[in-house]
Amino acid sequence: MKCVNCGGALEGTMTFCPYCGVRQDIDLRQIHFRDMGTDVSQPCPSCETPLSVIEFDTTPPMRIERCGACNGMFFNPGELEALLDHQTNPLVWLDNVQLQQISSDFGFQHEVVYRKCPLCAERMGHVNFGGRSGVVLDRCGTHGVWVEGGELRRLTEWWRAGGKLIFQQNEADKTKKLFQERPKPVPPTGSIESPEPTDDWSWSRPEAAGLGAVLGALASMILD
Ligand SMILES: [Zn+2]
Ligand SMILES: [Zn+2]
Ligand SMILES: [Zn+2]
Known part of the structure; x- marks a missing residue:
């Protein structure tokens, strides 16, 4: 190169x-795209140049905003993952050595700067993409993520090395936390064992009563 x-x-x-x-x-x-012109209403979060709209040659075609000066890109929710998937062989396996290398290469290079969302001008937060990629993106909770010049390449490498699986696990964990789900016990199939008691709290009730009695006895001893 x-x-x-x-x-x-x-x-x-x-x-x-x-x-x-x-x-x-x-x-x-390695991505085919067309330049659709500049949208003056949307300034680049990094350098304030008006963003251009580009259309990727994906199915269906995807339009995102891009800065022609610093090469940063703004993706609406879900679009970045869709583009990474588009560039990746459907068969993904984990390459832990490469994943570790990509995360550590990139993790400490990001300066802590807060940028404004190009759509709503609210200050964006920071997210470590996929929980563990080491690529820290600026994110507006409503409108999407800002990917700086050079970061998409890193993300693509991470995604291909199996980061996709980590991303999916991370998303599943977030959803689980959101709904406060508890893992349900798997019902035994074709088993002849007697069913497990469903309520294991029953044993603690007499114990609680017993504790009350002990406390009562103690109180009477002290008060005597
Ligand atoms: Zn040069
Ligand atoms: Zn820019
Ligand atoms: Zn926004």
């Missing part, structure tokens, strides 16, 4: 050329 400006040799995931400092557009190299 070579710098678009000076032709200097670059490593795969460099977002800036170390020789001339020009930002490299590495995210969309």
Whole structure:
């Protein structure tokens, strides 16, 4: 890979050329998209350049906002996962070594800056995508996530290395927490064992009464 400006040799995931400092557009190299024009009402959360609308060649086609100056992208809820899936072989397996490498490479590079959502101008929060990717995104709870230049490439690598499975587990855990679900015991099938008692609280009731009696006895001893 070579710098678009000076032709200097670059490593795969460099977002800036170390020789001339020009930002490299590495995210969309393998993705087909069309530029649909600029939307002046939406400023880039990073550099305030008006965002452009681009359409990915996915099925169905997906439109997102992108900054032509810093290459950041804004995805509405669910769109980022859909794009990552589009670029990934349906057969995903976990590559723990690569996952660990991607997370640790990227985890500490993110400066803590709070940015405004391009749609509602509210301050966005930070989320570690998928719970463990190490790629920290800015997120508006209503409108979606801001992916900085270079981050989509990282996310794609993480997703392909099996991060997709971690993402799905993380989503399932969040849903579980939300509904305060408890795992239900699996009913025995074809078993001839006698059914388990459904209420194991019964034993504690006489105990509670016994405790009351002991306390009563103690109180009378002290009061005597
Ligand atoms: Zn260069
Ligand atoms: Zn920008
Ligand atoms: Zn918003």
